[in-house]
Amino acid sequence: xxxxxxxxxxxxxxxxxxxxxxxxxxxxxxxxxxxxxxxxxxxxxxxxxxxxxxxxxxxxxxxxxxxxxxxxxxxxxxxxxxxxxxxxxxxxxx
Numbered sequence: 811x812x813x814x815x816x817x818x819x820x821x822x823x824x825x826x827x828x829x830x831x832x833x834x835x836x837x838x839x840x841x842x843x844x845x846x847x848x849x850x851x852x853x854x855x856x857x858x859x860x861x862x863x864x865x866x867x868x869x870x871x872x873x874x875x876x877x878x879x880x881x882x883x884x885x886x887x888x889x890x891x892x893x894x895x896x897x898x899x900x901x902x903x904x
Contacts, residue, residue, distance in 0.1 A: 821845045831856040 819826045819838040826836035828843065833852045837843045847854055858878040862871055 821849070830854055 817826045817829075817836040818824065819842050820835040821837060821842040824838045826838050828837050829835070830837065830843070830846065830852060832854045833846075833850060835846055835850065835852070837846050843854070846852060856874060858874065
């Protein structure tokens with residue numbers, strides 16, 4: 811994600827070009843992105859449960875939230891089907 815031009819890189823202090831979606835630190839290059847992930851133990855991924863004020867909420871945040879909910883629904887459905895098939899297999903054994 812592109813950062814504001816007024817911020818500086820958290821690794822080398824040059825003018826930054828990018829902003830990490832995970833920790834919101836600014837970086838200027840791929841090597842600085844890699845260094846920031848290592849130095850700050852950052853995964854570089856946005857926390858889907860982090861609060862975003864309504865006036866700062868964008869279309870990209872809406873899409874991200876929708877994908878998060880779809881993934882949660884998929885995992886719940888898979889768990890339900892796995893449990894149901896496990897119960898059916900146990901009843902056939904008896």
